[in-house]
Amino acid sequence: MDISLLHGALKEEKKFRHTQAEKAVFVDLIDDWSQATTFPIALREKLNSECPLEIKAEVTGGSGKKGVAKALITLNDGEQIETVLIPQADGRFAVCLSSQVGCPLACVFCATGMNGFTRNLRAEEIVEQFLFWARYLKKENYGRIDNAVFMGQGEPFLNYEEVMKAIKILNDPENFNFGARRISISTSGVLNGIKRLAGEKLQVNLAISLHAPSDALRSNIMPLAGKTPLKKLLEAVDNYIAKTGRRVMFEYLLIKEVNDRDEDAIMLAKLLNKPLYLTNLIPYNPTGRFQPSTPARTARFKDLLERAGLSVTARRSLGQEIDAACGQLAGKRKKR
Ligand code: SAH
Ligand code: SF4
Numbered sequence: 264m265d266i267s268l269l270h271g272a273l274k275e276e277k278k279f280r281h282t283q284a285e286k287a288v289f290v291d292l293i294d295d296w297s298q299a300t301t302f303p304i305a306l307r308e309k310l311n312s313e314c315p316l317e318i319k320a321e322v323t324g325g326s327g328k329k330g331v332a333k334a335l336i337t338l339n340d341g342e343q344i345e346t347v348l349i350p351q352a353d354g355r356f357a358v359c360l361s362s363q364v365g366c367p368l369a370c371v372f373c374a375t376g377m378n379g380f381t382r383n384l385r386a387e388e389i390v391e392q393f394l395f396w397a398r399y400l401k402k403e404n405y406g407r408i409d410n411a412v413f414m415g416q417g418e419p420f421l422n423y424e425e426v427m428k429a430i431k432i433l434n435d436p437e438n439f440n441f442g443a444r445r446i447s448i449s450t451s452g453v454l455n456g457i458k459r460l461a462g463e464k465l466q467v468n469l470a471i472s473l474h475a476p477s478d479a480l481r482s483n484i485m486p487l488a489g490k491t492p493l494k495k496l497l498e499a500v501d502n503y504i505a506k507t508g509r510r511v512m513f514e515y516l517l518i519k520e521v522n523d524r525d526e527d528a529i530m531l532a533k534l535l536n537k538p539l540y541l542t543n544l545i546p547y548n549p550t551g552r553f554q555p556s557t558p559a560r561t562a563r564f565k566d567l568l569e570r571a572g573l574s575v576t577a578r579r580s581l582g583q584e585i586d587a588a589c590g591q592l593a594g595k596r597k598k599r
Pocket of ligand 2: 366367368369370373374375376377415416417418451472488
C-alpha cells in the first residue's frame with residue numbers, strides 16, 4: 264500500500280470524493296476499494312489498480328486478545344519493517360511503531376542497531392503500521408488502538424519531519440482523530456529533535472533512552488548516542504520541560520553487571536532527582552551479548568532510586584517469546 268498515491272489517483276474527481284476516500288481508509292478501515300460502496304464501480308476499480316489498499320504483512324504471535332502480536336510489513340520497495348501490538352493489562356492496546364528501516368546509532372544492546380541502517384520511513388509508511396493494527400483490531404473485534412509509541416526500529420528524531428507528518432495525519436480530526444497525548448516518542452537523545460519538539464504545539468509524550476548514569480558507561484553501550492554528554496542532554500530536557508510543562512520519562516535498561524551496580528543507582532538518582540522527571544526501569548531483552556539483571560538486583564536498584572526520592576516504574580516485558588520486545592526488532596535481516 265502507498266496511500267500517498269491516493270490524491271493522484273483521484274485527481275480528476277471533485278473535492279468531496281477525496282474526503283470520502285480518506286474517510287473510507289482511515290475511519291471505516293476498508294482494505295479494498297470494492298468496499299467503498301458509495302463510489303461508482305469504475306472508480307473503485309481505478310482505485311484498486313492505482314492505489315491498492317492491501318498491506319503486505321506477516322503476523323506472528325497474537326494468540327487471543329492478550330497475546331502480543333508482531334507484524335513484518337513489506338514496503339513497496341521491498342524493504343521490511345516490524346511493528347508490534349501490545350495488549351495492556353487493563354485491556355487497552357498499544358502499538359509500537361518503527362520510524363526507520365534499521366537504525367544508524369548502533370547501540371550494542373539493540374538488535375535493530377546491530378543490523379545497520381537502510382533508510383528513513385516516509386510518513387505514509389509510519390501511518391501504514393498504525394492502519395494495519397487498526398484494521399486487525401477491528402477484524403478481530405477487539406476494539407481500537409489506545410496508545411502509540413515510537414519504540415520500534417529506528418531513531419525517530421533522525422527522521423523528524425516524517426515522524427511529525429505521520430503524527431499530524433494520525434491527529435487529523437477528519438481521519439484517525441488520534442490525540443497527540445496518546446503518542447510517545449522515544450529518543451536515544453538527539454538534541455535537535457528534543458529542541459524542535461519543545462517548539463511544536465503538540466502534546467506528544469517524550470521518553471529519553473538513558474541506560475547509563477555516566478558519559479563513559481553510556482558511550483560504551485551507546486557508541487553514537489553516547490557522544491552527546493549527559494549534561495547537554497539533560498539541559499535540553501530541562502528546556503523542553505520549561506517550555507512545555509510536560510513530564511519526561513527516562514528509560515533505563517537493566518543489564519546484568521553492566522549498569523546495574525549500587526553505584527550506578529546512586530549516580531542515576533543524583534541525575535534524575537528533579538520534578539517532572541520519571542524513571543522507568545526496563546528489563547533487558549536478550550539480543551545475544553548481555554544478560555538481564557536478576558530480579559533481586561532489579562528490586563535493589565529500584566529501591567535505591569526510590570529511597571533517593573525518584574518516581575520509578577518498572578515495566579513488565581512483553582513479547583519476548585516472539586522476538587517482539589523492545590530492542591529485538593531485527594526485521595528481515597535477522598532471518599537471512
Ligand atoms: N531509537 C529510539 C526508539 C526505539 S528503541 C530509542 O533508542 O529510544 C525503543 C526502546 O527500546 C529504547 O528505550 C531502547 O533503548 C530500548 N531497547 C533497545 N534494545 C533493547 C533490549 N534489548 N531490551 C529492552 N529494551 C531495549
Ligand atoms: Fe537505534 Fe534506539 Fe536501537 Fe539505539 S536503541 S540502535 S537508537 S533503535
